[in-house]
Amino acid sequence: MKKQPGWALPDLKAAQVRTNRQSPIRHEVFTLPEQLRRLGAGKKYYLRTYGCQANERDGETLAGMLELLGFAPTQETADADLILLNTCAVRKNAEDKVLGELGSLKRLRKTNPDVLFALCGCMAQEEAIVTTILEKFSHINLIFGTHNIHHLPDLLYRVMVDHKQVVEVYSQEGEVVEELPVKRFASHKAWVNIMYGCDKFCTYCIVPYTRGKERSRAMEDILAEIRSLIQAGYKEVTLLGQNVNSYGKDLHLEGGFAKLLEESAKTGIPRIRFTTSHPWDFSDAMIDVIARYDNIMPFIHLPVQSGDSDILKIMGRRYTIEQYRELYDKIRARIPDCAFSTDIIVGFPNESEGQFEKTMAIVDYCQFDNAYTFIYSPREGTPAAMMTDNVPFEVKQQRLARLNEVVNRYARLRNEAYQDRIVKVLVDGVSKKNPHVYSGYTETNKLVNFTNINAQIGDIVKVRITECKTWSLDGEQVMD
Ligand code: SAH
Ligand code: SF4
Numbered sequence: 001m002k003k004q005p006g007w008a009l010p011d012l013k014a015a016q017v018r019t020n021r022q023s024p025i026r027h028e029v030f031t032l033p034e035q036l037r038r039l040g041a042g043k044k045y046y047l048r049t050y051g052c053q054a055n056e057r058d059g060e061t062l063a064g065m066l067e068l069l070g071f072a073p074t075q076e077t078a079d080a081d082l083i084l085l086n087t088c089a090v091r092k093n094a095e096d097k098v099l100g101e102l103g104s105l106k107r108l109r110k111t112n113p114d115v116l117f118a119l120c121g122c123m124a125q126e127e128a129i130v131t132t133i134l135e136k137f138s139h140i141n142l143i144f145g146t147h148n149i150h151h152l153p154d155l156l157y158r159v160m161v162d163h164k165q166v167v168e169v170y171s172q173e174g175e176v177v178e179e180l181p182v183k184r185f186a187s188h189k190a191w192v193n194i195m196y197g198c199d200k201f202c203t204y205c206i207v208p209y210t211r212g213k214e215r216s217r218a219m220e221d222i223l224a225e226i227r228s229l230i231q232a233g234y235k236e237v238t239l240l241g242q243n244v245n246s247y248g249k250d251l252h253l254e255g256g257f258a259k260l261l262e263e264s265a266k267t268g269i270p271r272i273r274f275t276t277s278h279p280w281d282f283s284d285a286m287i288d289v290i291a292r293y294d295n296i297m298p299f300i301h302l303p304v305q306s307g308d309s310d311i312l313k314i315m316g317r318r319y320t321i322e323q324y325r326e327l328y329d330k331i332r333a334r335i336p337d338c339a340f341s342t343d344i345i346v347g348f349p350n351e352s353e354g355q356f357e358k359t360m361a362i363v364d365y366c367q368f369d370n371a372y373t374f375i376y377s378p379r380e381g382t383p384a385a386m387m388t389d390n391v392p393f394e395v396k397q398q399r400l401a402r403l404n405e406v407v408n409r410y411a412r413l414r415n416e417a418y419q420d421r422i423v424k425v426l427v428d429g430v431s432k433k434n435p436h437v438y439s440g441y442t443e444t445n446k447l448v449n450f451t452n453i454n455a456q457i458g459d460i461v462k463v464r465i466t467e468c469k470t471w472s473l474d475g476e477q478v479m480d
C-alpha cells in the first residue's frame with residue numbers, strides 16, 4: 001500500500017487519547033454545493049449495515065445523503081453503481097464477514113467495470129484493518145470513518161469526478177453535527193441518537209477507539225427531533241447511546257439522562273425505549289422516571305458481561321456482581337413487570353470453570369427475558385488483547401453452549417408467564433412467515449405474531465396471548 005497525498009489514515013494511538021475539550025455542537029453545517037446535487041442521478045446504491053443500532057442509525061443518514069445526491073436504492077449488488085458497506089468491528093467474526101464480502105464483491109467489476117466500492121463504519125477506524133484492506137482489496141474506491149460521515153457527498157465527488165481512490169478517516173472525534181439528512185427505515189418507530197462515543201474503556205472493547213469520546217447532543221435538539229417525529233406520525237422512539245446513563249455529563253447538564261427521559265416522556269410520544277444502560281451509573285432517578293411514566297417502556301437492556309466480580313474487575317466494568325444484583329432487585333421492586341435483557345461474554349482470558357459457573361448463577365438469579373451471548377474476541381489495541389489466555393477455544397465453545405441452554409430456558413419461562421394475558425402491541429407489519437399474520441412488539445419488547453381484525457402498521461392494538469414460544473408469542477387481536 002502506498003499512501004496517497006490527501007489521505008487521512010486511522011491512527012490507533014490518537015484514537016486512545018481523550019481530551020478535556022468539549023465537542024462543539026454545530027447546526028446548519030451540512031450543505032450540498034451545486035455541483036454535487038446530481039452526482040448520483042440515474043445511479044443506484046446498495047447499502048449494507050452491520051453491527052449495533054448506532055450503526056443502523058448512521059446507515060439511515062448515509063441513505064439520506066445518497067438519496068439527496070440523486071442515487072436510488074437497490075437490494076441487488078449486481079444492479080448497484082455504488083456498494084457501501086457500513087461495518088462493525090466489535091468481534092472478529094463481524095470483521096471476517098465483511099472481509100469475505102469484500103472479496104466476493106470484487107467479481108462484480110467484471111460485469112460492471114464502473115461499480116464503486118466504499119467501506120465505512122467501525123472497521124474503517126481500525127489502523128490494522130485499513131492497512132489490510134488497502135493491501136488485499138485494492139478494488140476499494142473509498143474508505144471513510146465514523147467521525148466524518150457527513151463528508152460523504154464531497155468524498156464521493158472526489159472518487160466519481162476526480163477518479164481518485166480516497167481514504168479519509170479521523171481518529172479523533174470532531175463536532176456533534178446536527179440536521180443531517182436521514183432516510184428512516186420505518187414510518188412508525190425511529191432511532192434517536194442522544195450521544196456519540198464511549199469513555200468507559202471496558203478492557204475487551206474496541207468501541208471507545210472506533211467511536212471516540214462521549215459527546216452528547218443538546219437536550220433541546222433531541223426533544224425537537226422527537227416532536228417532529230410525533231408530527232410525522234411516529235409512535236415509538238429508541239434513545240441511543242453506548243451508555244445512555246452518561247448522557248449530558250460532558251455538557252455538565254443538570255439532571256442528566258433521568259431528566260432527558262422525563263422530558264422525552266412529556267412530549268407525549270406513545271412509546272420510549274433506550275439502549276444501552278451501563279449497570280455502573282444507572283441512577284435511582286432513572287428508575288423513578290421509568291416507573292412514573294407509562295410511555296417509558298418497562299424493558300431494560302442491562303449488560304452484565306460476567307457473573308464473577310474478579311472478571312468484572314479485569315474487564316473494567318466498575319461494578320461487582322453483588323452491586324449488579326442489588327440494582328436488578330431495586331428495578332424489579334419498583335417496576336414489577338419490567339423485562340430484562342443482557343449481554344454476556346464467555347471465555348474472557350483465564351476465566352476459570354468456577355468463574356463461569358458464577359455467570360450461570362447470575363442467569364439463574366435474574367432469569368433474563370433475553371441474553372446476547374458471545375465468546376470473547378481479542379481486539380487489537382485493547383488491554384485485554386495483551387493478556388495471556390489459558391482457556392482453550394473448545395472450552396469457550398462448550399461454555400457458550402451450556403450458557404445458551406439456560407438462557408433459552410429462561411427466555412421460554414419468561415414468555416410462558418404471558419399465556420392468556422392481554423398485551424398492547426405496536427404493529428410493525430405482516431409477519432415474514434405468514435401473510436395473514438401481523439407482528440409487533442409488546443411494551444416489554446416481546447415479539448408477538450397475531451391474527452388481526454383491522455390492524456394497520458403503527459397502531460397500538462390489544463392482543464390476547466394464545467401460545468408462548470422461546471423467542472416469540474402468538475396471539476389474537478381483541479377489541480376494546
Ligand atoms: N455499549 C454497549 C454495547 C457495546 S458492544 C454496552 O456497554 O452494553 C455490545 C456487546 O458486545 C457488549 O455488551 C459485549 O457483551 C460484546 N462485546 C464487546 N466487545 C467484545 C469482545 N471483544 N468480545 C466479545 N464480545 C464483545
Ligand atoms: Fe464497550 Fe464498555 Fe463502552 Fe459498552 S460501555 S461500548 S462495552 S467500552
Ligand code: F3S
Nearest residue numbers: 051052088089090122
Ligand atoms: Fe460494532 Fe461499532 Fe456498533 S464496533 S457494535 S458498529 S459501535
